[in-house]
Amino acid sequence: MDYLADERKKAEFDVDEMKIVWAGSRHAFEVSDRISKLVANDPGFRKDTRTMLARKELFKNTLRKAAYAWKRIHDLHLSEEEASRLRFYVDEPAYTDLHWGMFVPAIKGQGTDEQQKKWLPLAYKMQIIGCYAQTELGHGSNVQGLETTATFDPQTDEFVIHSPTLTSSKWWPGGLGKVSTHGVVYARLIINGEEHGIHGFIVQLRSLEDHLPLPGVTVGDIGMKFGNGAYNTMDNGVLRFDHVRIPRNQMLMRVSQVTRDGKYKQSDVPRQLVYGTMVYVRQTIVADASCALSRAVTIATRYSAVRRQFGSQNGGPETQVIDYKTQQNRLFPLLASAYAFKFVGEWLTWLYNDVTQRLQASDFSTLPEAHACTAGLKSLTTTATADGIEECRKLCGGHGYLCSSGLPELFAVYVPACTYEGDNTVLLLQVARFLMKTVSQLGSGKKPLGTISYMGKIEHLMQSRCTVQKAEDWLKPSQVLEAFEARAVKMAVSCAKNLSKFTNPEEGFAELSADLVEAAVAHCQLIVVSKFIDKLQQDIPGKGVKQQLEALCGIYYLYLLHKHQGDFLATSYLTPKQAALANDQLRALYTKVRPNAVALVDSFNYTDHFLGSILGCYDGNVYPKLYDAAWKDPLNDSVVPEGYHEYVRPLLKQQLHTAKL
Numbered sequence: 191m192d193y194l195a196d197e198r199k200k201a202e203f204d205v206d207e208m209k210i211v212w213a214g215s216r217h218a219f220e221v222s223d224r225i226s227k228l229v230a231n232d233p234g235f236r237k238d239t240r241t242m243l244a245r246k247e248l249f250k251n252t253l254r255k256a257a258y259a260w261k262r263i264h265d266l267h268l269s270e271e272e273a274s275r276l277r278f279y280v281d282e283p284a285y286t287d288l289h290w291g292m293f294v295p296a297i298k299g300q301g302t303d304e305q306q307k308k309w310l311p312l313a314y315k316m317q318i319i320g321c322y323a324q325t326e327l328g329h330g331s332n333v334q335g336l337e338t339t340a341t342f343d344p345q346t347d348e349f350v351i352h353s354p355t356l357t358s359s360k361w362w363p364g365g366l367g368k369v370s371t372h373g374v375v376y377a378r379l380i381i382n383g384e385e386h387g388i389h390g391f392i393v394q395l396r397s398l399e400d401h402l403p404l405p406g407v408t409v410g411d412i413g414m415k416f417g418n419g420a421y422n423t424m425d426n427g428v429l430r431f432d433h434v435r436i437p438r439n440q441m442l443m444r445v446s447q448v449t450r451d452g453k454y455k456q457s458d459v460p461r462q463l464v465y466g467t468m469v470y471v472r473q474t475i476v477a478d479a480s481c482a483l484s485r486a487v488t489i490a491t492r493y494s495a496v497r498r499q500f501g502s503q504n505g506g507p508e509t510q511v512i513d514y515k516t517q518q519n520r521l522f523p524l525l526a527s528a529y530a531f532k533f534v535g536e537w538l539t540w541l542y543n544d545v546t547q548r549l550q551a552s553d554f555s556t557l558p559e560a561h562a563c564t565a566g567l568k569s570l571t572t573t574a575t576a577d578g579i580e581e582c583r584k585l586c587g588g589h590g591y592l593c594s595s596g597l598p599e600l601f602a603v604y605v606p607a608c609t610y611e612g613d614n615t616v617l618l619l620q621v622a623r624f625l626m627k628t629v630s631q632l633g634s635g636k637k638p639l640g641t642i643s644y645m646g647k648i649e650h651l652m653q654s655r656c657t658v659q660k661a662e663d664w665l666k667p668s669q670v671l672e673a674f675e676a677r678a679v680k681m682a683v684s685c686a687k688n689l690s691k692f693t694n695p696e697e698g699f700a701e702l703s704a705d706l707v708e709a710a711v712a713h714c715q716l717i718v719v720s721k722f723i724d725k726l727q728q729d730i731p732g733k734g735v736k737q738q739l740e741a742l743c744g745i746y747y748l749y750l751l752h753k754h755q756g757d758f759l760a761t762s763y764l765t766p767k768q769a770a771l772a773n774d775q776l777r778a779l780y781t782k783v784r785p786n787a788v789a790l791v792d793s794f795n796y797t798d799h800f801l802g803s804i805l806g807c808y809d810g811n812v813y814p815k816l817y818d819a820a821w822k823d824p825l826n827d828s829v830v831p832e833g834y835h836e837y838v839r840p841l842l843k844q845q846l847h848t849a850k851l
């Protein structure tokens with residue numbers, strides 16, 4: 191029986207068409223739908239006991255699943271697109287993510303043609319397994335501060351890789367702890383006593399025969415991480431080198447080269463390309479944020495439609511908690527954010543592909559913008575998604591705290607995204623540097639392009655005032671864009687003015703960094719809002735689909751406007767009355783979305799297997815499933831618990847000597 195059938199009947203739009211919008215194309219939908227069912231129906235990919243397994247058992251099970259996934263990919267002749275969807279629906283972090291997601295891209299992006307020819311075929315067949323070994327015990331954010339050394343030995347034509355201090359131990363790389371045979375290791379290049387900065391080196395870590403660490407290599411897992419199951423399926427590792435020798439041709443030499451006679455040569459590509467793998471992965475993280483958030487929102491929305499509290503009249507049913515405005519005010523902006531992040535993720539993938547093509551043609555002009563966009567949007571979307579998952583857990587009341595809700599594990603597995611691939615604050619500071627540079631160049635005649643083109647309208651935006659007179663005026667895209675542009679430009683200009691008061695710009699930057707981060711957030715929010723609005727300019731087929739997306743877009747920007755009202759008011763763009771009208775319009779949009787809420791989350795097309803949540807299951811039959819699941823907990827294997835006779839019975843039977851007790 192479908193306990194959510196009445197909700198589904200209320201939908202005012204074509205859910206099948208919305209599924210295609212969400213997937214990106216009909217083809218992408220068909221692939222995704224087919225692979226999600228394939229995974230859901232395969233007992234080899236079960237995950238329902240994951241949060242109950244001890245680490246060793248959990249990890250071994252992940253190794254089994256990864257090998258099984260690889261076999262299925264081969265047996266079924268899956269394409270790269272299908273294999274990547276399979277990884278997504280298997281829903282378990284594993285060493286394979288770092289192999290495919292960082293090791294391979296690092297060789298592709300930083301290796302010469304010759305190096306790619308040698309290493310990529312081995313990696314593609316998984317005859318070697320690689321990790322990305324950059325972070326150390328002492329330094330993660332400050333890549334220039336890494337201590338591992340790679341010293342060129344001209345006698346033997348080798349590099350000597352060494353960990354000179356405890357803090358130079360590699361620490362965190364995924365897949366390193368127990369599986370990787372190789373790593374792209376980042377180290378400080380030294381030639382003839384002279385330092386040449388951080389470079390990547392392909393280093394073999396373990397024997398391909400017996401998997402033992404090679405001489406001079408000390409390697410292991412760094413230990414349990416936050417949450418049950420969650421990221422503990424990954425072997426994040428520690429690694430030390432004691433004068434390990436590798437051939438000279440294992441330095442990744444696309445950006446710079448070391449010749450046989452020990453000369454250091456720089457290609458004409460910018461040295462920042464050494465950071466290129468991080469740009470790639472940040473872009474994939476943005477594309478993934480909408481998936482994690484939409485998953486949590488699906489659970490919270492379906493459960494909010496099932497759950498009833500208070501409000502029974504004449505013995506009738508109580509109120510569905512989704513009908514409380516407070517619930518809507520917490521839930522619907524997250525639903526809207528999931529859609530917003532989907533569209534900005536699609537756009538960022540386009541931007542990344544565009545910059546990659548330009549780089550191949552030796553056009554490096556858009557690299558700074560690509561860095562700022564990937565860094566800023568990675569920060570914005572992962573912070574909002576991690577907070578959003580936790581909010582969804584609270585939206586499910588007490589039951590959200592059960593592992594069987596799926597939300598605790600989803601949060602635990604997702605929240606490190608705020609840290610890995612660049613701490614979110616550190617990344618926003620990179621955006622702020624980009625903005626300050628842009629503002630400082632405004633008078634130079636250099637026209638700001640792309641996502642900062644709005645800075646070209648600085649004079650207009652500094653003067654302009656909001657013209658909204660009634661709540662519906664907040665539905666005009668041009669009005670909304672101007673509001674977000676004016677806020678972003680005014681915050682950036684205010685920071686630039688304050689910075690100019692410092693004689694030492696770096697001191698000023700450090701002193702004003704909290705304001706700079708806020709200016710960077712305003713800029714990134716503008717990007718997300720503008721990309722959502724751009725999406726709505728496209729032809730979107732299907733009854734009512736565009737109207738729902740318009741309502742969600744409105745919820746997204748009006749919610750931001752309400753949350754950051756202080757910014758908008760402080761920059762004098764809005765009056766308090768106009769801010770209040772924005773809030774009236776936001777409430778009206780909640781009412782519009784309410785009957786469509788369950789259908790809007792159905793449009794994500796997630797299987798019950800992928801959701802991994804009793805509260806979020808498609809049929810909404812929550813209570814019997816919760817009740818049954820409780821009895822399956824290993825603690826209920828016996829009626830009297832282990833330990834009763836040692837620890838509980840003696841308490842119950844003790845003879846108390848103290849009269850007062």
Ligand SMILES: CCCCCCCCCCCCCCCCCCCCCCCCCCC/C=C/C(=O)SCCNC(=O)CCNC(=O)[C@H](O)C(C)(C)COP(=O)(O)OP(=O)(O)OC[C@H]1O[C@@H](n2cnc3c(N)ncnc32)[C@H](O)[C@@H]1OP(=O)(O)O
Nearest residue numbers: 255256259273282284290291331333462465561610611612
């Ligand atoms: C059980 C499972 C079974 C499934 C099995 C299936 C298997 C089969 C699958 C087959 C599939 C096939 C298909 C494959 C699909 C692949 C999918 C895989 C999934 C992918 C996802 C990957 C997983 C993600 C997990 C994440 C793991 C985490 C990894 C890490 O964290 S790695 C370490 C990251 N570290 C950081 O991010 C450090 C942060 N710090 C920095 O970036 C920098 O140091 C800095 C930028 C903060 C400062 O640097 P620096 O001091 O040098 O810089 P400045 O002086 O400030 O700047 C100088 C100058 O440079 C500019 N700049 C800085 N950075 C960049 C940059 N990145 N790019 C360009 N420019 C940059 C900066 O702006 C300055 O410019 P200017 O001088 O001002 O002009």
Ligand SMILES: Cc1cc2nc3c(=O)[nH]c(=O)nc-3n(C[C@H](O)[C@H](O)[C@H](O)COP(=O)(O)OP(=O)(O)OC[C@H]3O[C@@H](n4cnc5c(N)ncnc54)[C@H](O)[C@@H]3O)c2cc1C
Nearest residue numbers: 322323324325329330331362363364606609610611612615
């Ligand atoms: C689950 C997980 C997986 C990972 N996988 C990998 C991997 O595969 N390979 C790899 O190489 N690394 C990996 N990492 C490491 C990760 O990239 C780093 O942890 C990350 O870049 C943050 O660096 P850090 O730990 O040095 O944090 P720190 O920089 O020490 O941050 C600590 C605090 O200091 C603040 N801070 C730091 N610098 C500044 C500044 N300049 N201004 C203001 N505030 C600042 C930060 O905001 C933060 O609040 C992984 C990490 C995690 C958690």
